[in-house]
Amino acid sequence: xxxxxxxxxxxxxxxxxxxxxxxxxxxxxxxxxxxxxxxxxxxxxxxxxxxxxxxxxxxxxxxxxxxxxxxxxxxxxxxxxxxxxxxxxxxxxxxxxxxxxxxxxxxxxxxxxxxxxxxxxxxxxxxxxxxxxxxxxxxxxxxxxxxxxxxxxxxxxxxxxxxxxxxxxxxxxxxxxxxxxxxxxxxxxxxxxxxxxxxxxxxxxxxxxxxxxxxxxxxxxxxxxxxxxxxxxxxxxxxxxxxxxxxxxxxxxxxxxxxxxxxxxxxxxxxxxxxxxxxxxxxxxxxxxxxxxxxxxxxxxxxxxxxxxxxxxxxxxxxxxxxxxxxxxxxxxxxxxxxxxxxxxxxxxxxxxxxxxxxxxxxxxxxxxxxxxxxxxxxxxxxxxxxxxxxxxxxxxxxxxxxxxxxxxxxxxxxxxxxxxxxxxxxxxxxxxxxxxxxxxxxxxxxxxxxxxxxxxxxxxxxxxxxxxxxxxxxxxxxxxxxxxxxxxxxxxxxxxxxxxxxxxx
RNA sequence: GUCCCCUUCGUCUAGUGGCCUAGGACGCUGGCCUCUCACGCCGGAAACAGGGGUUCGACUCCCCUAGGGGACGCCA
Numbered sequence: 001x002x003x004x005x006x007x008x009x010x011x012x013x014x015x016x017x018x019x020x021x022x023x024x025x026x027x028x029x030x031x032x033x034x035x036x037x038x039x040x041x042x043x044x045x046x047x048x049x050x051x052x053x054x055x056x057x058x059x060x061x062x063x064x065x066x067x068x069x070x071x072x073x074x075x076x077x078x079x080x081x082x083x084x085x086x087x088x089x090x091x092x093x094x095x096x097x098x099x100x101x102x103x104x105x106x107x108x109x110x111x112x113x114x115x116x117x118x119x120x121x122x123x124x125x126x127x128x129x130x131x132x133x134x135x136x137x138x139x140x141x142x143x144x145x146x147x148x149x150x151x152x153x154x155x156x157x158x159x160x161x162x163x164x165x166x167x168x169x170x171x172x173x174x175x176x177x178x179x180x181x182x183x184x185x186x187x188x189x190x191x192x193x194x195x196x197x198x199x200x201x202x203x204x205x206x207x208x209x210x211x212x213x214x215x216x217x218x219x220x221x222x223x224x225x226x227x228x229x230x231x232x233x234x235x236x237x238x239x240x241x242x243x244x245x246x247x248x249x250x251x252x253x254x255x256x257x258x259x260x261x262x263x264x265x266x267x268x269x270x271x272x273x274x275x276x277x278x279x280x281x282x283x284x285x286x287x288x289x290x291x292x293x294x295x296x297x298x299x300x301x302x303x304x305x306x307x308x309x310x311x312x313x314x315x316x317x318x319x320x321x322x323x324x325x326x327x328x329x330x331x332x333x334x335x336x337x338x339x340x341x342x343x344x345x346x347x348x349x350x351x352x353x354x355x356x357x358x359x360x361x362x363x364x365x366x367x368x369x370x371x372x373x374x375x376x377x378x379x380x381x382x383x384x385x386x387x388x389x390x391x392x393x394x395x396x397x398x399x400x401x402x403x404x405x406x407x408x409x410x411x412x413x414x415x416x417x418x419x420x421x422x423x424x425x426x427x428x429x430x431x432x433x434x435x436x437x438x439x440x441x442x443x444x445x446x447x448x449x450x451x452x453x454x455x456x457x458x459x460x461x462x463x464x465x466x467x468x469x470x471x472x473x474x475x476x477x478x479x480x481x482x483x484x485x486x487x488x489x490x491x492x493x494x495x496x497x498x499x500x501x502x503x504x505x506x
Numbered sequence: 507g508u509c510c511c512c513u514u515c516g517u518c519u520a521g522u523g524g525c526c527u528a529g530g531a532c533g534c535u536g537g538c539c540u541c542u543c544a545c546g547c548c549g550g551a552a553a554c555a556g557g558g559g560u561u562c563g564a565c566u567c568c569c570c571u572a573g574g575g576g577a578c579g580c581c582a
Contacts, residue, residue: 196510200510201509265511306519333512338533477543
């Protein structure tokens, strides 16, 4: 037994009190003395780097983050890259970037699961030596046939355990075996899920899962269990597509003699049509939401309300979310993703945002889309314009579009609707108004309004009959912030110039 | 096919046996405000999947049916 790995010799497995080399504490929580101790809260987000961070993953990360923060615990990040063929560095970078953008900072360094492969394999060998696992020499064809037959006979397609008790001497030559867990065949396994409640599955529904591939590398199922144990993960919060995995993992934890973390399987997010949101079915990466002009705080708030509620509260700050979040508020039904509500929330957060930040984002956007380089004056003008603009936009993109006229070069191009606001009569009226404006000493919103109103009265027309032509001339559009605000923000020179442009055009 | 999970307005949800003539939010819609568009404010339509129980009393508890979803890999 001298060759036993630290895990196989761990007190949790054989009752001896040997140091557990894998953990800083040198001790496993599952030793009898410690099992009743409350564990510090440690959650983890464990994405596989096969693509961007999609919206479902983002919500899982958010819940893990909130739960850890709420309980004063630790939120860890683990990259599940044991599938070497499908994992890419770009995906890792995209996931990290996505989490940062969302404001979900993780504690400590990100763990790359594959780095622990040798250790994981060692744990499997310990199980082998302890008689809790065995070699299986089935070929893929054999397995395939087994599954096909089981399905045809109305049984759950799974491995039948044919090598479980077979003499290894019968092993076919030249076939590298996989290592399978010798899972209990009778009885049942129950997990007390923090979201789903108690869920029980008969053990004969679960087959002997592969722990080590024929090439000796660990499978996800093994690595997850070992890593969760090593990282002292206390709560596994993940999508409920992992619910059945929880049973297998429970069996593994038991075979290893380790305490199992608590499980919380949250329902998946569905697309607007009710079907599972997948990468080819409407699931966008979080960076796409940024491109679409959504604010991270709005996305966080929206995601939080998808499957979680705190009474009638809708707009919830991050501070409140941390104070209120717990697993008992998580529902069990899948939710559909609804852009209309996200828009509404985003509009709310835009209105609440500081003008300076908004102007910065708009400038960035304008430069990115129109290649427009803005000088300090233009940036300042944008910032002053935000007050009126932010009431009228649901996204940063929309905000930028609406702001564009403020920094556009003269002469302005009129939209079709704007052109219709400038009939001959309107242009003539602009011509009569301009000298009055020129004579104005005070170019403030209030003074401008007083002057234009007086002009309308003198012309015996409604305010709209002069305000609309002004709007068209100044903004090039039929809809804009209040026209006096527009003039004030534009300033005297630019305003007069734009009016002159339209006036002389007739 | 087998196993597991789910089911309140179109959508997200509140509701833990009587407080429910089922509340809020988004969306839709009528109106107010008004220089346009928004914002804001006031109002409206809109749901307990169906069927059985349990109970003095079920949206709330149990069972069945239907529908939806997920899992069944040497993927994660």
